[in-house]
Amino acid sequence: MPTVISCNELRGEVLAIQKIGNKQIDRTFVFDKVFGPTAKQMDLFSQSISPMVNEVLQGFNCTIFAYGQTGSGKTYTMEGREKTKNGEFSSDAGVIPRSVRQIFEELEAEFTEYSMKVSLLEIYNEEITDLLASDEWESSDDKLKKPIALMEDGKGGVFVKGMEEEMVRSADEIYRILDKTSARRQTVETLLNKRSSRSHSIFSITIHLKKFTQEGEEVIKTGKLNLVDLAGSVNVLRSGSVEGRARDAGEINRSLLTLGRVINALVEESSHIPYRDSKLTRLLRDSLGGKTKACIIANISPSIQCLEETLSTLEYAHRARSIKNKPEINQKIMKSVLMKDLYCEIDRLKKEVIATREKKDIYIPGNIFLQEGEKKAMAEKMEHIQVELESKDKQLIVLQELHDSQQQLTAELIEKIENSQNKLKGYEKVILDQEEQYQKAKYAIREKEHLIMQMLHSERVLVEHANCLRSELDFAAADRSELFCKIEHKDNIAERNQIIVQRFQSQLTEQLHTMHKTVATSVMQQKNQLKEIEEDMQSFISVKAVTTKELEGLVDKLKDLYQSDITTLDGLAGELDHNSQVTFGKLYSQVLTHSTSLDDVRTLSYSCNSMFNNYFNRFDLFVLRQCFKRIAFEADYLLKELQNNLSKQKFKLTDFVQLQHEGNLRTVEATRAISDTVSSYFHNVEVLISRLSKILEETKTSQYQQLSELERKFEECADYEEKRLVKKVVQMLITSKTRQKKRVKI
Numbered sequence: 011m012p013t014v015i016s017c018n019e020l021r022g023e024v025l026a027i028q029k030i031g032n033k034q035i036d037r038t039f040v041f042d043k044v045f046g047p048t049a050k051q052m053d054l055f056s057q058s059i060s061p062m063v064n065e066v067l068q069g070f071n072c073t074i075f076a077y078g079q080t081g082s083g084k085t086y087t088m089e090g091r092e093k094t095k096n097g098e099f100s101s102d103a104g105v106i107p108r109s110v111r112q113i114f115e116e117l118e119a120e121f122t123e124y125s126m127k128v129s130l131l132e133i134y135n136e137e138i139t140d141l142l143a144s145d146e147w148e149s150s151d152d153k154l155k156k157p158i159a160l161m162e163d164g165k166g167g168v169f170v171k172g173m174e175e176e177m178v179r180s181a182d183e184i185y186r187i188l189d190k191t192s193a194r195r196q197t198v199e200t201l202l203n204k205r206s207s208r209s210h211s212i213f214s215i216t217i218h219l220k221k222f223t224q225e226g227e228e229v230i231k232t233g234k235l236n237l238v239d240l241a242g243s244v245n246v247l248r249s250g251s252v253e254g255r256a257r258d259a260g261e262i263n264r265s266l267l268t269l270g271r272v273i274n275a276l277v278e279e280s281s282h283i284p285y286r287d288s289k290l291t292r293l294l295r296d297s298l299g300g301k302t303k304a305c306i307i308a309n310i311s312p313s314i315q316c317l318e319e320t321l322s323t324l325e326y327a328h329r330a331r332s333i334k335n336k337p338e339i340n341q342k343i344m345k346s347v348l349m350k351d352l353y354c355e356i357d358r359l360k361k362e363v364i365a366t367r368e369k370k371d372i373y374i375p376g377n378i379f380l381q382e383g384e385k386k387a388m389a390e391k392m393e394h395i396q397v398e399l400e401s402k403d404k405q406l407i408v409l410q411e412l413h414d415s416q417q418q419l420t421a422e423l424i425e426k427i428e429n430s431q432n433k434l435k436g437y438e439k440v441i442l443d444q445e446e447q448y449q450k451a452k453y454a455i456r457e458k459e460h461l462i463m464q465m466l467h468s469e470r471v472l473v474e475h476a477n478c479l480r481s482e483l484d485f486a487a488a489d490r491s492e493l494f495c496k497i498e499h500k501d502n503i504a505e506r507n508q509i510i511v512q513r514f515q516s517q518l519t520e521q522l523h524t525m526h527k528t529v530a531t532s533v534m535q536q537k538n539q540l541k542e543i544e545e546d547m548q549s550f551i552s553v554k555a556v557t558t559k560e561l562e563g564l565v566d567k568l569k570d571l572y573q574s575d576i577t578t579l580d581g582l583a584g585e586l587d588h589n590s591q592v593t594f595g596k597l598y599s600q601v602l603t604h605s606t607s608l609d610d611v612r613t614l615s616y617s618c619n620s621m622f623n624n625y626f627n628r629f630d631l632f633v634l635r636q637c638f639k640r641i642a643f644e645a646d647y648l649l650k651e652l653q654n655n656l657s658k659q660k661f662k663l664t665d666f667v668q669l670q671h672e673g674n675l676r677t678v679e680a681t682r683a684i685s686d687t688v689s690s691y692f693h694n695v696e697v698l699i700s701r702l703s704k705i706l707e708e709t710k711t712s713q714y715q716q717l718s719e720l721e722r723k724f725e726e727c728a729d730y731e732e733k734r735l736v737k738k739v740v741q742m743l744i745t746s747k748t749r750q751k752k753r754v755k756i
């Protein structure tokens with residue numbers, strides 16, 4: 011069957027998947043706790059109920075409701091399937107037996123003095139029945155189940171008139187009461203549940219605990235736990251209620267509807283809360299928004315067929331979640347006050363009984379009468395008392411008849427009792443003997459129990475040891491696989507390294523080869539270049555020598571030219587000198603011839619003048635000659651200087667060429683030496699690389715050997731360890747089995 015509900019226990023969410031037409035609508039409801047289909051009774055109890063039970067023992071009133079569709083597991087949740095299984099507490103045990111057990115365990119652990127009473131009410135078709143009122147259940151006739159009235163207590167609360175509360179001293183007593191009364195619940199077969207409970211049941215445990223104040227005064231602390239198994243919320247048509255029971259479906263829904271309306275009104279904080287509209291809500295008024303702590307368990311089915319009811323339950327519970335109760339601890343009552351209250355209650359009950367017997371009137375205590383102002387409440391009370399009186403009349407007649415037959419039976423019984431008492435005395439002796447035997451057996455059992463405990467302890471230790479060994483083995487196996495992984499990884503790295511070295515080797519050889527070639531070509535080129543430079547220098551020197559020679563020739567020619575010019579000029583100067591001397595002689599003879607008269611002076615002056623001019627011309631030529639001589643001398647000197655410089659330069663150039671040549675020769679030598687060193691260095695590198703790869707190869711093989719050796723040793727060790735552990739475990743199992751056998755024998 012398809013499921014439409016999924017639970018997220020961690021987030022406290024319930025997801026409902028609804029399909030309307032082709033549309034899928036997902037709805038999520040959040041709760042304080044969510045228990046999925048795999049949850050156990052114990053989970054629900056320990057997480058949600060157990061803390062509330064503790065609070066009851068602290069003096070709070072707590073109520074636990076189980077609400078949900080018929081057949082969804084409310085009764086299973088509250089009561090469970092069976093309380094005990096093979097003498098142990100069953101895992102199917104529900105909230106009620108588990109709460110009872112916790113209460114007694116805690117009370118016994120604290121050595122607290124306490125008194126405890128329980129009550130069990132059923133609300134069916136808006137009528138309250140007391141399932142503990144024993145005398146009414148003697149008869150199997152349903153009609154005799156007497157409905158009882160709900161009364162206002164005048165303090166704003168209600169009480170169930172004449173409700174029986176049974177004092178209990180142990181959990182077993184409560185279990186017995188529950189077993190006895192479970193058959194009395196109104197059940198009917200529906201399509202959804204073979205034993206559907208049609209009524210609401212309220213099981214209450216009231217605990218009075220004796221405590222001491224700091225001043226040492228004795229006080230009574232009271233806590234009450236209400237465990238409510240609501241009737242299933244049903245759709246009459248779908249639930250298939252049969253045999254005219256459809257009415258009860260309506261009534262159940264009516265009281266559940268009122269419960270829903272009360273919840274809605276509380277959530278909306280409405281001014282009017284319709285508690286009074288149903289018996290259920292009147293009775294549980296304090297648990298709904300009052301001083302009581304309340305927990306609602308919403309039971310749902312994951313089936314698609316129940317989706318409508320499931321959604322309604324989820325909405326109902328979700329609304330109820332937002333109700334805020336104001337839990338208050340019950341006031342501690344002084345023992346004396348409690349006693350006084352109890353005496354008053356007894357007094358009231360006595361007066362009530364007398365009034366009922368006399369059928370005259372009803373008794374209402376003065377204080378209640380004064381407080382009962384509300385007409386409605388009073389009318390209801392009267393109505394119930396009327397109903398009660400009528401049913402009591404009927405019962406009286408039946409009881410009278412019963413009384414007569416009972417008296418007859420009593421006489422017979424007294425006789426039987428006397429016989430039985432005689433037999434009893436005989437049995438008592440037997441019982442005493444058996445008690446003694448029982449004590450001995452008990453002692454022996456305790457001893458064996460002690461032994462068993464010790465054995466169990468040692469078995470637990472052994473199991474723990476085995477677990478430790480197993481985990482060690484697991485660790486060793488994990489280490490081994492890790493080691494294998496590492497070896498594989500190392501192999502891969504070594505392989506990759508080898509490839510890289512080989513590649514490097516080939517690249518290096520290639521590069522060395524190229525370098526050799528380059529160096530040889532460069533040496534050749536350098537040699538050629540040096541040769542060319544040498545040749546250039548030789549040609550330059552020879553050209554220079556030729557030019558110098560030519561220059562020398564030219565200088566000689568120039569010198570000769572100057573020399574001839576100077577001699578010509580010298581000749582010219584001599585001729586000029588000779589001519590002037592001739593002219594001067596002629597002039598002197600003329601002066602002597604023509605010097606007589608007055609005009610002698612003028613003639614003298616004239617002659618003197620020309621003589622002066624001649625003299626002057628002669629002086630000029632002399633100076634010119636001197637100048638030429640000096641120039642020729644300077645030119646000669648300059649040429650000589652030039653010649654000297656040229657020959658010096660020639661020598662310097664020859665020296666420079668010589669030096670250049672030597673330097674070139676040295677460079678060639680040095681380059682050759684460097685090239686030799688480089689090639690020898692590369693040769694060495696080559697040798698070293700080949701040696702290195704050889705070493706690498708050797709290391710790799712030795713590593714391989716070492717690793718395989720290690721692997722072998724590790725495998726041996728692991729095998730040995732495994733065998734040893736298996737042996738140990740087998741040994742331990744054998745020991746444990748022998749112990750178990752011994753224990754069984756014991």
Ligand SMILES: Nc1ncnc2c1ncn2[C@@H]1O[C@H](COP(=O)(O)OP(=O)(O)OP(=O)(O)O)[C@@H](O)[C@H]1O
Nearest residue numbers: 079080081082083084085086087203206207241242
């Ligand atoms: N969690 C569960 N594990 C095993 N069985 C379960 C569980 N819940 C319910 N059941 C079984 O399903 C059947 C119906 O459950 P139960 O009577 O508790 O439902 P209900 O809600 O009380 O029904 P109704 O409202 O009709 O009384 C019972 O036989 C019960 O044992």
